[in-house]
Amino acid sequence: MPAARDSRPGWLGGLRSALLPSLDALQAEIDDRLSKIPTRLNQYGFDRFGMCPETMRTQLISSVLAYRHYFRVESFGIENIPTGGVLLIANHAGQLPFDGAMLGTCVLMEADPPRVVRAMGEYWIPQLPFVSVAAERGGNQVGTPENCTALLEAGECVMVFPEGVRGMNKLYRDRYQLQRFGLGFMRLALACDVPIVPVGIVGSEEQQPGIANLKSVANLFGMPALPITLGFPWLGPLGLLPLPVRYRIHFGEPLRFEGEADDEDAVIQEKVDRVRGEIEALLRRGRELRKGIFT
Amino acid sequence: MEKVLITGISGGQGRLLTRRLLSNFEVCGVDWVPWEGHPRDVNVHVVDVRKKKFEDVIRTEMPSAVVHMGFIRHFRGDAKRRHDVNVRGTKQLLDHCANYGVQRLVVLSSGYVYGAFPENPFYMDEDHPLSASRSYPEIRDLVEVDTLASAFIWKYPHIRTTVLRPVNVLGETVHSMIGQYLRLDRCPTMMGFDPLMQFVHEEDVADAIARTLEQGLQGVFNVTGPGQVPLSVAIRETGGRALSVPDFVARPVLERLFQLGLWPYPSGAFDYLKFPVTLSGKRFIEATGYRPLFGLEEIFQSIHR
Numbered sequence: 001m002p003a004a005r006d007s008r009p010g011w012l013g014g015l016r017s018a019l020l021p022s023l024d025a026l027q028a029e030i031d032d033r034l035s036k037i038p039t040r041l042n043q044y045g046f047d048r049f050g051m052c053p054e055t056m057r058t059q060l061i062s063s064v065l066a067y068r069h070y071f072r073v074e075s076f077g078i079e080n081i082p083t084g085g086v087l088l089i090a091n092h093a094g095q096l097p098f099d100g101a102m103l104g105t106c107v108l109m110e111a112d113p114p115r116v117v118r119a120m121g122e123y124w125i126p127q128l129p130f131v132s133v134a135a136e137r138g139g140n141q142v143g144t145p146e147n148c149t150a151l152l153e154a155g156e157c158v159m160v161f162p163e164g165v166r167g168m169n170k171l172y173r174d175r176y177q178l179q180r181f182g183l184g185f186m187r188l189a190l191a192c193d194v195p196i197v198p199v200g201i202v203g204s205e206e207q208q209p210g211i212a213n214l215k216s217v218a219n220l221f222g223m224p225a226l227p228i229t230l231g232f233p234w235l236g237p238l239g240l241l242p243l244p245v246r247y248r249i250h251f252g253e254p255l256r257f258e259g260e261a262d263d264e265d266a267v268i269q270e271k272v273d274r275v276r277g278e279i280e281a282l283l284r285r286g287r288e289l290r291k292g293i294f295t
Numbered sequence: 296m297e298k299v300l301i302t303g304i305s306g307g308q309g310r311l312l313t314r315r316l317l318s319n320f321e322v323c324g325v326d327w328v329p330w331e332g333h334p335r336d337v338n339v340h341v342v343d344v345r346k347k348k349f350e351d352v353i354r355t356e357m358p359s360a361v362v363h364m365g366f367i368r369h370f371r372g373d374a375k376r377r378h379d380v381n382v383r384g385t386k387q388l389l390d391h392c393a394n395y396g397v398q399r400l401v402v403l404s405s406g407y408v409y410g411a412f413p414e415n416p417f418y419m420d421e422d423h424p425l426s427a428s429r430s431y432p433e434i435r436d437l438v439e440v441d442t443l444a445s446a447f448i449w450k451y452p453h454i455r456t457t458v459l460r461p462v463n464v465l466g467e468t469v470h471s472m473i474g475q476y477l478r479l480d481r482c483p484t485m486m487g488f489d490p491l492m493q494f495v496h497e498e499d500v501a502d503a504i505a506r507t508l509e510q511g512l513q514g515v516f517n518v519t520g521p522g523q524v525p526l527s528v529a530i531r532e533t534g535g536r537a538l539s540v541p542d543f544v545a546r547p548v549l550e551r552l553f554q555l556g557l558w559p560y561p562s563g564a565f566d567y568l569k570f571p572v573t574l575s576g577k578r579f580i581e582a583t584g585y586r587p588l589f590g591l592e593e594i595f596q597s598i599h600r
Contacts, residue, residue, distance in 0.1 A: 042524070042591070043592070044528050046491075046524060049417055049491075050525060050571075126414070126570060128487075129487020129488060133489045141417065150418055
């Protein structure tokens with residue numbers, strides 16, 4: 001009797017054949033979005049700042065999966081992003097910058113036309129092997145005023161978190177309380193004459209509840225912060241994983257400011273406070289609208 | 296016809312510039328080494344710019360313009376001599392220019408003087424500080440030359456002096472550090488780093504110098520080419536293969552090989568393979584109408600192994 005040939009794939013094969021077509025479709029969707037960005041690329045596929053869609057396309061799969069299936073992001077008012085140079089100013093939270101990744105993914109996958117959001121990174125990022133290259137190919141630069149100006153003048157969409165680490169590493173009890181805003185972004189907006197779109201990100205503030213921030217230990221090792229959270233360091237690397245909170249990203253209407261870029265701090269501060277107020281309002285509305293943190 | 300004196304005339308860039316200038320200028324030059332088969336109407340004097348004989352050349356030739364590009368840019372010889380030739384040689388030349396009625400002076404510096412640092416912004420302009428000596432002390436003489444020449448602009452405002460800082464120069468004729476690197480069988484790269492690099496063709500550099508002379512420009516200018524690519528793309532497009540080595544392995548090993556004379560670059564040069572040094576050429580383009588004629592493809596094709 002001939003042996004019966006098992007035509008059923010194993011569970012691994014089954015998983016693969018179930019996933020692959022949808023991953024292929026997802027890749028095709030990402031490629032389509034990337035092909036529509038307004039950024040000019042040279043004959044080798046790079047823009048003036050080393051951004052490279054060919055390198056980004058595969059890296060984006062995990063971001064889009066996290067966007068759709070882990071954080072299940074909802075966006076509101078994305079049509080508020082104008083074409084041309086623009087600053088996205090958002091609240092920063094959650095110990096690790098998933099908020100930046102989700103905001104970037106949101107604008108690439110849902111805005112019309114798709115834009116690659118340019119993040120302004122920390123000064124030490126270019127010293128890290130691999131990370132520096134990945135960041136640059138993904139469209140991110142060191143946050144020097146020169147770089148930001150160059151990007152805005154090139155008509156790019158630049159994302160800035162004016163709270164910086166003050167916001168990102170704040171404690172759970174301080175969630176949704178905006179920390180002190182830096183003033184630099186406003187000077188750049190005035191100098192480049194670009195609009196500011198305030199962004200309220202609801203969800204990131206609960207993703208990694210911070211219990212304490214050991215600043216003195218962090219200083220000892222030259223780190224920006226050493227947060228102790230619900231999961232870290234107790235669960236090791238696993239503790240770095242954020243909780244599966246649901247993200248809601250609210251884009252406010254573009255704000256235009258007039259004045260001198262090199263005006264006194266007090267004058268700039270007033271304008272910054274207006275942006276801060278808008279973000280606070282977006283966060284308040286966003287929290288009222290949601291039914292729960294995870295749903 | 297105006298007479299131009301070129302230092303380093305026998306080098307690749309000197310020869311190219313001579314050919315570019317011959318239709319509009321009378322050309323003469325000095326160098327350490329003779330130029331075999333130089334054009335008949337070009338006087339080539341084999342002298343050391345630090346010596347009295349060089350002063351004699353200026354006195355007898357009486358050029359109205361000088362292009363200074365006779366520098367030692369490699370590290371093969373004695374470091375003290377290199378420093379002396381580059382810095383004291385430039386000082387002597389500047390004095391002669393002031394004393395013998397030279398009206399125009401072009402000094403060919405380079406974009407390396409800004410230095411390669413992680414905090415470098417993209418597309419630095421000419422006002423950016425020259426910090427190369429901080430991480431790459433072996434080229435501090437070239438930074439000093441640039442500074443001497445820039446100061447000369449203010450000391451002698453009636454002499455139209457220009458300092459040009461071109462980005463990485465490639466071509467069939469010039470012997471640039473980056474050209475030598477890209478011609479290696481295996482190009483060592485710093486693992487995990489891939490900085491953007493700008494390139495310009497040697498003919499376009501010659502054109503930039505010629506325009507500077509013809510238009511009597513004054514000031515300090517970056518000279519850029521058609522664009523920029525990551526280092527890995529430049530290696531691929533010139534037909535090379537990268538040898539990716541972690542920094543902590545490459546530096547000690549190659550520094551030792553450099554001391555033994557088996558490797559041409561000191562370890563400070565590696566920072567240029569890690570961090571970007573990209574320049575804004577806007578000022579020069581606006582002042583002269585310069586447009587690079589050679590595209591990136593042609594530039595990469597000019598590198599033969």
